[in-house]
Amino acid sequence: MFPRLLVFLVALLIQSSFLLEISSALKEGKTCIADRNCDAGLHCETCIANSSFRPRCSRTQPINPISKAKGLPFNKYSWLTTHNSFARLGEVSRTGSVILAPTNQQDSITSQLNNGVRGFMLDMYDFLNDVWLCHSFDGMCFNFTAFQPAINILREFQVFLEKNTEEVVTIIIEDYVKSPQGLTKVFDAAGLRKFMFPVARMPKNGGDWPRLDDMVRQNQRMLVFTSDLRKEATEGIAYQWNYMVENQYGNGGLKAGACPNRPQSKPMSDKSKSLVLVNHFPDAADVIVACRQNSASLLESIKTCYQAAGQRWPNFIAVDFYKRSDGGGAPQAVDIANGNLMCGCDNFASCKADGKCGQ
Numbered sequence: 001m002f003p004r005l006l007v008f009l010v011a012l013l014i015q016s017s018f019l020l021e022i023s024s025a026l027k028e029g030k031t032c033i034a035d036r037n038c039d040a041g042l043h044c045e046t047c048i049a050n051s052s053f054r055p056r057c058s059r060t061q062p063i064n065p066i067s068k069a070k071g072l073p074f075n076k077y078s079w080l081t082t083h084n085s086f087a088r089l090g091e092v093s094r095t096g097s098v099i100l101a102p103t104n105q106q107d108s109i110t111s112q113l114n115n116g117v118r119g120f121m122l123d124m125y126d127f128l129n130d131v132w133l134c135h136s137f138d139g140m141c142f143n144f145t146a147f148q149p150a151i152n153i154l155r156e157f158q159v160f161l162e163k164n165t166e167e168v169v170t171i172i173i174e175d176y177v178k179s180p181q182g183l184t185k186v187f188d189a190a191g192l193r194k195f196m197f198p199v200a201r202m203p204k205n206g207g208d209w210p211r212l213d214d215m216v217r218q219n220q221r222m223l224v225f226t227s228d229l230r231k232e233a234t235e236g237i238a239y240q241w242n243y244m245v246e247n248q249y250g251n252g253g254l255k256a257g258a259c260p261n262r263p264q265s266k267p268m269s270d271k272s273k274s275l276v277l278v279n280h281f282p283d284a285a286d287v288i289v290a291c292r293q294n295s296a297s298l299l300e301s302i303k304t305c306y307q308a309a310g311q312r313w314p315n316f317i318a319v320d321f322y323k324r325s326d327g328g329g330a331p332q333a334v335d336i337a338n339g340n341l342m343c344g345c346d347n348f349a350s351c352k353a354d355g356k357c358g359q
């Protein structure tokens with residue numbers, strides 16, 4: 001009995017060490033069979049929309065910009081941002097209902113955070129006497145558009161910020177919450193109050209944001225923006241478009257060579273707003289086509305928007321299915337923005353602490 005078990009265990013060990021060997025062997029673009037064949041920060045996937053049936057290692061993580069420089073103003077960093085971060089493929093509503101709303105991402109908030117996503121677009125509604133994340137319409141949430149109570153995922157942010165004391169996270173709320181102090185209550189209940197970056201410190205008339213290392217020192221590591229103008233006065237939550245310009249979302253933002261502002265935002269070129277957000281996703285989220293949209297056309301888009309924004313690289317690059325691409329994808333777009341913000345070159349990997357581009 002015993003020796004057989006031993007042989008089995010040894011065989012298992014040999015097999016797994018063999019897998020371990022290929023596991024750190026494959027770079028971006030190489031043919032793979034499973035995620036574990038690819039280098040860290042990559043996964044194995046096929047981009048049929050790019051007429052390619054060969055599964056390849058493609059990127060899921062940008063270079064964390066704080067690994068290069070921690071002391072720049074917040075508006076000199078670019079962050080990978082997920083559109084409808086909570087609307088996860090295959091999720092069942094916590095009401096027990098089937099969800100009939102479109103989905104935009106593949107993994108949990110915690111997984112997104114671990115992959116370096118630092119901007120999160122969340123749709124919040126009053127629902128069942130609480131605040132919920134819903135992908136809905138007409139400003140109302142229904143069982144079949146309700147994902148889960150907001151507190152659940154806000155707690156995921158809380159856990160991440162406790163554990164990762166140098167990280168700064170931004171939440172951008174499409175806000176349908178009308179209950180008095182509704183947002184305040186749910187952020188407080190999630191234990192996020194102590195991390196909130198105060199509106200009073202946000203630059204009102206252009207100019208630089210506080211430095212990231214200063215935000216970290218003061219533990220003001222969660223930025224929250226709302227689409228509801230009144231909440232800046234009533235709850236002290238920043239009205240997004242007082243601080244940020246943003247291009248048209250949906251199909252209007254995918255047109256090559258154009259980067260018009262969304263109606264709620266001032267024109268992209270308005271430098272009285274120090275932050276720039278670039279949306280690049282279609283009206284109807286599509287997990288198949290996302291890999292193509294997140295590739296060459298995304299890179300074009302951030303360059304077009306750079307010009308439209310008065311030669312400013314985006315601070316937030318928002319996409320659907322952020323892990324999908326034909327190679328570098330949204331993580332590469334974020335690297336290019338950071339490379340230019342910090343070193344004036346596209347190749348962020350070669351960017352040095354002194355702000356110069358290496359070879």
Ligand SMILES: *[C@@H]1O[C@H](CO)[C@@H](O)[C@H](O)[C@H]1NC(C)=O
Binds near residue numbers: 095096
């Ligand atoms: C919606 O879900 C809630 C919670 O599960 C349930 O109590 C309610 O009956 C559902 N409403 C409808 C219309 O199905």
Ligand SMILES: *[C@@H]1O[C@H](CO)[C@@H](O)[C@H](O)[C@H]1NC(C)=O
Binds near residue numbers: 050295326328
């Ligand atoms: C498909 O992906 C490859 C590898 O990233 C890229 O070089 C090529 O331009 C893509 N083709 C299209 C049509 O996007």
